Amino acid sequence: MSKFKPEKLTVNFIPPATAYRPIDSRKYTLTHSDLIGELFLAIGNVFDYQAINYKMRDEVLADWVTINGEYILYANVYVSNGEYDKNMSRIRYMIFKRELDLALTAMIYGDRSFFTYHPLLLDAPIYVRFASSFPEFNEIAYYGTPRLYLNKVNSKRVTETQV
Incomplete structure (x- = not known):
């Protein structure tokens, strides 16, 4: 699994969104460059x-939604829709599973000011939908809370400064 490096993350706000608003309809687009090892969060x-690179389709999209009055961070990854055979879909699925921790860490860390302003969202559940035409790769899975991902980054930074 790749290690999250904050210095390799570029964050861009698409107006009218800011570091603090909105909550409703707040959307995240996470892309990356394999060539330079950078992550890009809009x-x-x-x-x-x-x-989005429509040939690769390796982005992670997420947005805040409300279900029964509670906020949920709901992410989507695109595995396949018939353009890949079962073996290639399995590989894509496994890569997404392996790299999702990094992607979610980048999203949450990149929007950390937002969580300072809206601390109740730190404990909101994160669900990820793996979209595939193959039933075994088409699922929704629970991935913890934003607090979990911020704590990982903060504990790593404390450990690195102590060494």
Whole structure:
């Protein structure tokens, strides 16, 4: 699994979104460059469709939704829709599973000011939908809370400064 490096994350706010608002319809688009090892996070009330590589489809999209009055961070990853065979879909699924911790850490860390302003969302559940035409790779899974991901980054930074 790749290690999260805050210095390799670039965050861009799509107006009218700011570091503090909105909650409703707040959307995250996380993309990356394998070439330079950088992560790019766009935060807005729309997804950053221009940043998506439609040949690779390796982005992570997420947004805040309410279900029964409670906020949930709901993420989506695109595994396949018939353009990949079962073996390639399995590989994509496994890569997403392996790298999702890094992706969610980048999203949450990149929007950490938002959680300072809205601390109740630190304990909101995170669900990830793996979208695939193959039933075994088409699932929704629970991935903890934003607090979990911020604590990971903070504990690593404390450990690194003590060494």
